[in-house]
Amino acid sequence: MLTKKQLDLLTFIHKRMQRDGVPPSFDEMKEALNLRSKSGIHRLITALEERGFIRRLAHRARAIEIVKLPESLSGNAGFTPKVINGGRPETTPRDAMPIEPVHAMELPVMGQIAAGVPIEAISHTSRHIAVPGSMLSSQGNHYALEVKGDSMINAGINDGDVVIIRETNTAQNGDIVVALVEDQEATLKTFRRKGNSIALEAANPVYETRVLPDHMVKVQGRLVGLIRSY
Known part of the structure; x- marks a missing residue:
């Protein structure tokens, strides 16, 4: 699950890489997302990396690789998983022992x-x-x-x-x-x-x-x- 800012940044990086073949600079990201400082971009980049959407390559300028895209960008937004309903016995085993009810909310x-x-x-x-x-x-x-x-x-x-x-x-x-x-x-x-x-x-x-x-x-x-x- 991505926040709006994280999704906006990932979308911007994806579009720029499709257009130019290289990711945008931090200054371009900051301007595109209307943030006041590069530290905000750094936090978003780190969050995207932690969640497995991008990978940063060491010792290379602008070295950002997109690993995966959310469904909203990859075109699979309409995917609906199949659900298999599991059955359970309708009767209680003869030797089953009663247990104390647990109060839950x-x-x-x-x-x-x-x-x-x-x-x-x-x-x-x-x-x-x-x-x-x-x-x-x-x-x-x-x-x-x-x-x-x-x-x-x-x-x-x-x-x-x-x-x-x-x-x-x-x-x-x-x-x-x-x-x-x-x-x-x-x-x-x-x-x-x-x-x-x-x-x-x-x-x-x-x-x-x-x-x-x-x-x-x-x-x-x-x-x-x-x-x-x-």
Whole structure:
């Protein structure tokens, strides 16, 4: 899943490579997307690379290779997968033992959150997921997000995990939070306040800590649980 900015950049690179045979420069990308700095382009390029859409080749200028395209660009937008309904026994085995019912609640999965380069904030419900009631506190609302990226892997949060978030606009140092950066980008990071600045720390040495003025960061929620599928 790509954000609008990521899709716009991938589309621009694809069209320019089809026309000229070489990718555009960072300055051309910045102008095409109406961004104020090249750092925004760098973040988008890194996000596209993390998601497997492009590859950067070392030691070569403008060395960007498109690996794949989303369905909206590749012409397969009308593809509909076939669904096979699996059956299940209609009777209970004779020696089956009853189990205690587990209280669960359905939470909306509000799109994806980047554990890596921040992605644009997503506020629409993509699906629902059943969550054990023991994960949820009695105070505040909760929602779920699917994790993209590996920047929190050393905190036990892997790509593809679903994190359970309690809505709050405050956090303590060391909390893992959903942080909204400049009202545009959302990311999952460890929160640290340092005077009038906020550090968003990754749990992977590959990623640098981002330190931002506190007015540029808004806490959207705190991690309270995690669900993993195998």
